[in-house]
Amino acid sequence: METETAELQVEEQPTRVVPDLERALEAIFMIADEPQSLVSLATALGAPVPAVRQTIERLVADYDGESGGVRRGFELREVGGGWRIYVRPEHDSIVRDFVLTQNPTRLSQAALETLAVIAYKQPISRGAIASIRAVNVDSVVRTLLGRGLVTEAYTDSETGAIHYETTDLLLTQLGINSIDELPHISPLLEDGSAGFEIAEVR
Helix, strand or coil, rough: HHHHHHHHHHHHHCCCCCCCCCHHHHHHHHCCCCCCCCHHHHHHCCCCCHHHHHHHHHHHHHHCCHHHHCCCCEEEECCCCCEEEEEEEEHHHHHHHHHHCCCCCCCCHHHHHHHHHHHHHCEEEEEEHHHHHCCCCCCHHHHHHCCCCCCEECCCCCCCCCEEEEEEEEEHHHCCCHHHHHHCCCCCCCCCCCCCCCCCCC
C-alpha cells in the first residue's frame, strides 16, 4: 500500500520530458552503488513510475539479448527492493580474479568465517560467535561493523549483550534479495544434523 501511494504521489507531480529515458536510466545505473527503487528513479527523472518500469523491462530484455540482440556480460537485476547492474554469474570468476589483483584489500579468512556465523545464526551475540569459532572475535566484529556488512540488531535487556545481524549491503554484495537465499549449511558439514546449532552464550 505504501509503495502504491508513493507511486501515485510521483505520478501526480508535474513531469518533464526526458528525450531518451533508456539512456538516462543507464547513466544512473552506471554510477549507482546500491539498488535504486522505481519511485526514486521516477523522482530523479521527473517521469511517471509506469514509464520507468516499462523502460527498465526493455533494458532487461535488451541486455539479455532478446529479439536477436547481443547478450551483454552484465544484467539489470532487481535486488533488495531496487534495480542495479550486476555482472552475470558466468563471469563472476573472471571479475573476482580481476578485482583481487587490482584491489588486494579484502576480508580476512577470520572475518569471512565470522560473517558466515552471523549470517546463518542472526541475530547473535558476540559471546555466541566466539563460542562457535572458539576464538576472540571482538576485533573481527568491529571490522565487519566498519565495513557496513553487519549492524547491531538489539541489546538484551537482561544481560546487556549486543546481538548482531547482517545488513542490506551484504545482500547487495551477494546479489540476493533475502538472507533466506543463502545455501543451506547442512550439506556442507560432515554431520548434516549439527549445523551451527549450539547453546547461545550470553
